Amino acid sequence: MFTLLPDALSPFCAALLGLLAVLLVGRYCLPSNRHPPLPPGPKTTWFDTARLPKEYQWLTYAGWKEIYGDVIYIRVLGNPMIILNAAEAVNDLFDKRSTNYSSRPVRTMVNELMGFSWLFSSMPYTPWWRKHRAVFQQHYKASNLPSFKPVILRETYMLLYNLAEGQDDLFHHVRRSAAAIVMMLSYGHQIAPEGDIYVTIADKALSGLGQAGIFGTYLVDYLTFLKYIPAWFPGASFKRQALEWRHMNQLMLNAPFEMVKQKMAAGKAVPCFLTDQLDRIFMSDADTSKEEQLIKNVAATVYAAGADTTVSAILSFFLAMQMHPEVQVLAQKQIDQVVGSDRLPSFDDRDDLPYVDCIVWECLRWNPVTPLGLARQVAADDVYRGFHIPKGTTILPNVWAILHDENMYPDPYRFNPDRFSNKAQNATLGINELPNAAFGFGRRTCPGRALAFETIWITVAATLAVYNILKPKDEHGNTIEPDAEYTSTSLSRPKPFKCCIMPRSKEALSLVKQTLDGTV
Template sequence: MSSDALDASFLKFWILSLGSIVALLLFRFFRSNIPSGRRVPPGPRTSCFGWVQLPTSYQWRTYAKWRESYGDLIYVGLLGNPILILNSAKVANDLLDKRGSKYSSRPGRPMVNDLMGWDWLFSSMPYGARWRSHRALFSQHYHPNRASAFQPLQLKETYAMLRNLAHDPERFVYHVRRSAAAVVMMISYGHQIAQEGDMYVNLADDALHALGKAGIFGTYFVDYMPFLKHVPEWFPGASFKRQAKEWRKLTRAMVDVPFTMIKQNITAGTAFPCVATFELEKSDGSPESEELIKDVAAIGYAAGADTTVSAIWSFFLAMTVGPDLQRKAQDELDRVLGGSRLPVFEDKPALPFIDCVVWECLRWNPVTPLGLAHYVTEDDEYDGYFIRKGTTVLPNVWCMLHDEKHYPDPFEFNPERFANSDENKKAGVNDLPWEAFGFGRRMCPGRWLALDQLWISIACVLAVFHISKVLDKDGHPIEPDREYTSSQLRCVCCHKYKRKSDFY
């Protein structure tokens, strides 16, 4: 048995043992917090010690399956820690949007925030003054009215991505990531990244890769039982503490190293205008102000370089499974562009089907399938159920965007579902999947930049390339796995035109 497996076995043993004692001691206390005659939503039964088996991978699929038994609102009481799973857009809108004053905070994330050091990321911060100051500064630079200011940069880097794809199409996963990284690095730090092996991009990607492993709520038991963060590193089953210690170094490097670089460039007079230079020039020089600027600059990369990339990868996957839809999008592009130039943002009104492709990518494979957890700050009641203060709320975005009542044939990639908004509104189906960007006061403030990046990337790739499945040694197409990771994603990008250099 491997050391990781032994650690997991030891951890489960200690959780069950210690958790049972804690649950028994606190049972009456937690019961007393539920007023007499009130009921909590249905959910899987826990043992007499407060234990229930929860998934640690593909949680959104398990919770969607639970919907068949328990409905749209599912309650799990785990060792006194109440968890509420939302499986419908209506319930999420009713609670997270309309009752935002009670549902806009974030739960403590022991693994990600406390142990790995991501507490500077305002998407994970509790609702309060610190969150407001970070979001306000971020929104000044990523407000929808300012999104057009970044379009020339996005266009430049998208054309660079096309050149890279034409030169080395097999590395399309890397080229997509590099393009998105180049945009956000220039916006945040005024840094023009290297074609290969950029130090600052590598630092950030290493940290984000670690975050990707730990970021989905419930991947580590400590998310459900915060007291485990106090377990010593040497304790049996505490490999998560040792892992978090290493990942914390990556997190700090992502934040500190590029900020040091931009300060040195300012001193040397070589800095390009960017978020960091603009804010540092008008800063009062206090440690608090500098820390805020440092955090917000890093947030730009964390928010833009990873989520946008995932959505574009979904686009490549979708084109391999939907060749007819790919041809329809390319026909639209050919009618508008005449096969003589590349798309620009001004073409957007004339390319409605490309818009539909963008929205379907966000719906079909949502970047954050389980959303980001919310936290209840006041006792509440919904649909006759009592929701206690201190409850962690998990919006199952994947389930909402694959609800066949609202998205017919939800597992099919079908951009045409968004083509007729008036008919959709009458039928109550195929709403634009804004849930992919979060809910209420915690909705992603950088969504306008992301939508522009997705649109221009998808339009340009389809204008220049055919995307198809990889063939096996016998020449037969290999069916892609729709539950992909970047290492598994494979396709063929074939140039549509003989004179490639005419376009970029």
Template sequence: MPSSFSLPPADLSTFFLALFALAWFLPRTVLATVAVKRPLPPGPPTGWFGNFNLPSSYQWLHYAKWKELYGDIIYVYVLGNPIIVVNSAQAAEELFERRSRKYSSRQVQHRPVRTMVVELMGWDWLFSSMPYGRRWKQHRSLFRRHFHKLLTSDYYSVVTKETYTTLRNLAHSPDDFAHHLRRTAAAIVMKISYGHEVSDKGDIYVTLADEAMQGLGMAGIFGTFLVDYLPFLKYVPARMPGANFKRQASIWRKKTRAMIDQPFQAVRERIANGTAIPCFAQKELEKLQQDVNSDPDYETIIKNVAGISYAAGADTTVSTLLSFVLAMLVHPEVQTRAQQELDDILAMDRLPTFADRSKLPFIDCVVWECLRWNPVLPMGLARLVTSDDEYNGYFIPNGTSVLPNVWAILHDADVYPDPLIFSPERFSDQKKNDDLGINKLPWPAFGFGRRMCPGRWLAYETVWFSIACILSVYSIERCIDENGLEIVPEVAYTSSLLSRPKPFKCRFIPRSERADELIKGTAS
């Protein structure tokens, strides 16, 4: 008889997984049982291991419907993970603003909340995924130092140059409008962060970032992959059957690292050979070299923040601009009114500038409605409760994941009448709105409390300038079918973390010969 007993490799893996599962479920099931003695928020029926009927796509729409059944906050329990969905502005303000100390983290008790994205895919450098604490504050502080509200004017020249490139590109190949908008959003951030000039047709760094962002979009919503609920699955060997998530995560991780490492290394090389171009990374690296008492880890923070600028800025900007184009096709009367306002100020004699903003209030309304109508991050980003709490008599246990349903908040019919309709006019009289308690400016599109997007000022002004410039010289018109009838595009959006309109067609037609001259004049 053999002197010892051993399992085949496959059985050994199964054995250890079973042990991990037992170690994971047992304490959480006990805690959940104890928690039930205190009233939890209402939610769908839950079995011993939780609810397995959660929506796998367009979660924000499903949770918004659940609000009608269960109320402003909904509790679900899945595989040892308590989850609360926040469906109203009132609850979001109370939890994320007034109780921000408890609701600002992404991690609790050293347990990552986003195992797939943070640990397996390598997005630990994104400070929106970091736990609230010293490291997060270092990253956010450095970001704010360069993207504060009072500093946005420093980037007007970059935004203007790249937006003018968009106007010319739309004249040359209007069918590629989505690519042109994407290129411009990327070019602005790459120039500011790395001093890199993005070419008109293709760019290696933009391609790297796009591939990485596609992975983030697919995996970004909490619970998309089972490993988010069962973190011990990260130990499953990639070669095992059913471990495709590990293999896919490895592919995405390489793209994520390339996105953050390669453009930063290019800046370092330019500094070394004396050809540095003024930008965020160059300024901070040269400052670091002059500081003999610098933190040895600070270079990593600089690299992370440079990457964060792209990840946070480029995709959100282009998604909002695509919503704008779609809205002009569905609601041409909005375009007519906006162009009349532009013509009253510009008289088709010049393109708009940032100095014109106070004289173009309806363009502001259009931007706000683009942000509200279909928010770029409809489910926000998951947070962790760092200590037991209570809201409206309901118990919220420590370690609960909290998901802000931004879409539901910005489509509350009591706050935004006719919420599915694109209506910039709703924001035209804010004093009246304040008196009535309706049509609040959609700041939730940028997040909440301490986790609110610190780059929102530059993002807003970039979108504003692009919309003002495009409408001043172009008419965005519907395509015509073979029968001579206009094609009204469907208002349909992707179900990913960063939601954007599904592909659609349209025409960009210069409004007049004078408009054509203004477009050509941007090349000088």
């Protein structure tokens, strides 16, 4: 049985039904102003994050490519995110539409709580960021590389010497070598062979950056209001951890900077990036405090980016050589023919050692240092391949997936420097492009890529000239097969491994000592 509504409610009901009718007509009968559909992706509710990978995100996202394609959309706790799994999509957006895709998302955990807002590689695309990049390029541009090479050479030869003294500390020696180069170039500071207080500070600060570096690792990246929770509040361990990391990264930023200023005041500073820039400031009418902050930021960014990227690639080299002795033999044959036995390789040999180039490129491709690149943020609504990309969306370029695309890099999981040997044939077949994706894309491409490549190159050439890198043996003399396992952090590097580093001859080892002593 139906009951009529009271007369007093009839006008309200009529109005409600009328409004509903208007909405239905507008929804289905009038021309639509709706956006195109969003890209495909796994379906999640606002609170459902169970499908998101907790580690090695790049592998999960690469697997999603088979289901959803190259451009994948997912909404995480109300935050839109797109993963780009192919070079074509990345180039279309980051290169061809760079004005809209060159900014960075604000990272609540990293930038605000941990205090890494000075890291200019992660700054939004603003005039302040452009000033940082301009200052960097002024000093570290490719044309200035010849003036850096003596520093790089000396620290590379010091690495060879240190390996002879204690090969069990491979990770420490490689880390020290990379740090020594950037500390001298940026701060004019010579670190001791056994280590340095500034390097220790930076290691602790960058450890936190590696753990929090992938966007969304911490819930506060999605729910930014959580940053206001007091550190003592139950469940706010992320705040306490952030405060600890913040202390170390502020030391990393300020301590070496103040050290250079004190040396300049005492007339004992070594010419470097900071002395050049501080002299420029003192001779200008610029806002001293703001300009000092800028060059302080750039110097610390050079250390953070330069030391970590080269360390990872060089460790990949040592790991790959023991796993692929045939590559080592080919490279050493070429080095012996070009360099001979009475000196160590130098940068002047590069044109005559093309296979060393191939090894470096393959180290950068095989397991890229930043497998998920650095996140971008869309500045304005866009349409790509018929899909709507909303303003403010976070874009993740899956560098690992791009550099393991079997259509571009046949047999992509194999370490194979030969893939880059025949440039003409590769160009004809459209395969084995140089893995420049390892250095980023578009306007946010790593501005220090030339310095990084040269550092890795001379390390590879000099190491192979002096040493054989072999698989280790256990106490019973059995060969230990290495595992190519990498960390799942944003700055990925090989997990600790052992290898046997043996001098190729007594003469080669003595040549290292003679070179460092300046007798050659």
